[in-house]
Amino acid sequence: MLRRVLARCALVAFPATALAQGDFADTVIESQDLASGVYLLTGAGGNMGLCVGDDGAFLIDDQFAPLTEKILAKIKTLTDKDVRFVINTHWHGDHTGGNENLGNAGVAIIAHENVRVRLTTDQVMEVFGREVPAAPHAAHPVITFTENISFHLNGRTIRVSHPANAHTDGDAFIYFEEANVLHMGDVFFHGMYPFIDTGSGGSIQGVIAAVETALGMSDDATKIIPGHGALASKTDLQAYLGVLQGVRDAILPLVKAGKSVDEIVAADPLAKWNEAWGQGFMKPDVFTRIVAGSLGAK
Numbered sequence: 001m002l003r004r005v006l007a008r009c010a011l012v013a014f015p016a017t018a019l020a021q022g023d024f025a026d027t028v029i030e031s032q033d034l035a036s037g038v039y040l041l042t043g044a045g046g047n048m049g050l051c052v053g054d055d056g057a058f059l060i061d062d063q064f065a066p067l068t069e070k071i072l073a074k075i076k077t078l079t080d081k082d083v084r085f086v087i088n089t090h091w092h093g094d095h096t097g098g099n100e101n102l103g104n105a106g107v108a109i110i111a112h113e114n115v116r117v118r119l120t121t122d123q124v125m126e127v128f129g130r131e132v133p134a135a136p137h138a139a140h141p142v143i144t145f146t147e148n149i150s151f152h153l154n155g156r157t158i159r160v161s162h163p164a165n166a167h168t169d170g171d172a173f174i175y176f177e178e179a180n181v182l183h184m185g186d187v188f189f190h191g192m193y194p195f196i197d198t199g200s201g202g203s204i205q206g207v208i209a210a211v212e213t214a215l216g217m218s219d220d221a222t223k224i225i226p227g228h229g230a231l232a233s234k235t236d237l238q239a240y241l242g243v244l245q246g247v248r249d250a251i252l253p254l255v256k257a258g259k260s261v262d263e264i265v266a267a268d269p270l271a272k273w274n275e276a277w278g279q280g281f282m283k284p285d286v287f288t289r290i291v292a293g294s295l296g297a298k
Contacts, residue, residue: 024066029074032231034223035179037074037154039078043067045094046227049183050075051172053154056084059107060174060183060225062098071098083107085151089185089227090117090140091169091200093132110149111141114170116202126199127290157265163187165188167194167227171210175217180279183225183272184214190229190236192280193273193287194244196294204248204294211241228281243273247291255297264292 005187024044024248031050032040044067049060058086062071075083086110088096094123096119099109109120119140143149151158157177165171165187174183187210188192194203215237224232251271259267265288270278278284 014071024070026066027067027068027070029070031074031078032223033080034181034231035176036154038176038179038181040225040231041071041074043070044090045097046186047183047229048223049181049225050078051154051156051158051176052079052081053156055153056081058151058153059086059102060087060156061095061168061185062086062102063094064097065101068098069072070103073228079260084153085110087111087172087174089172089174089183090116090170091115091123092168092197095185095227096139098136101178102138103138103140103142108143109139109141109160109211110143110145110160112172113144113146114168114201116144118168118170124199125197126167127195127197136258161213164206165201165203166196166206166210167202168192168197173214173217179221179223180219180221181221181225182214184210184216186227187211187214188224188229188232188237188240189282190226190232190240190279193247193277193282193284195282198290198294202294204244205290208241208244208248211237211244215241225242243277247273247287248295251288251297252295255292255295259297261289261292261297264297265289268270 027044029043037053039050039161041050043063045063048063057075084107086102092110102111119135121134148161149160159175161173163171171185171187218234222234226232227296265285270284274284
């Protein structure tokens with residue numbers, strides 16, 4: 001099973017995420033209490049969310065398959081209830097790698113309809129030139145939605161909505177109303193350039209629109225879980241939006257002038273942001289190529 005998982009996860013993992021079984025030996029799953037019964041969980045891969053209470057545990061994303069036992073052990077320190085549901089914020093392997101283990105354990109997997117399509121068929125990560133084989137049957141979502149879905153668990157209202165098309169064509173926002181906690185998946189990379197999977201329907205304009213939607217869902221007290229990076233606030237998300245808009249506005253005139261992707265990269269249009277925002281997984285030249293291509297450059 002591990003070999004399959006590693007094939008799926010290759011180059012979909014983000015900062016400091018190792019891909020070999022042994023490399024996860026030192027990974028520690030940490031929890032951060034955001035509200036009574038609502039937590040941020042971190043380890044290796046995309047940030048997870050967790051809601052616990054009398055009705056059972058509701059998990060957002062599940063990182064990599066070799067980490068499932070560690071994730072479940074951490075959850076056991078927070079509740080004596082089993083995980084009933086896991087919802088995927090999108091299809092990438094650093095967020096869905098544990099699906100097969102959880103599915104085999106009887107956990108109901110939930111995702112946008114397009115996530116199920118991508119997990120049940122072979123995919124290609126165009127940016128990295130990597131083929132990603134279809135996930136095993138147990139990893140497939142068994143409950144899907146197209147626009148919105150709500151859950152009423154543990155005395156909380158959990159609103160799930162689909163921002164189309166942003167990081168991918170299957171993104172989900174998960175908002176805990178009473179706790180005022182919003183998980184944005186990989187639509188939000190806190191403090192760094194994001195990966196936009198244009199081969200899976202993502203676009204820079206879609207990410208900007210999705211972030212604007214998230215800001216409309218937030219107030220100064222909202223705790224925002226990004227797909228990658230530290231817990232954030234509305235102010236942090238506003239700063240991220242400003243960078244995305246600035247990047248788009250710096251590249252778009254070059255696209256309209258007929259410049260090629262290579263010419264746009266050579267022009268270094270992101271120079272003013274690179275020191276602060278270009279130190280993460282997505283390096284400035286690669287991000288420039290993604291944005292330029294998303295805006296129509298060849």
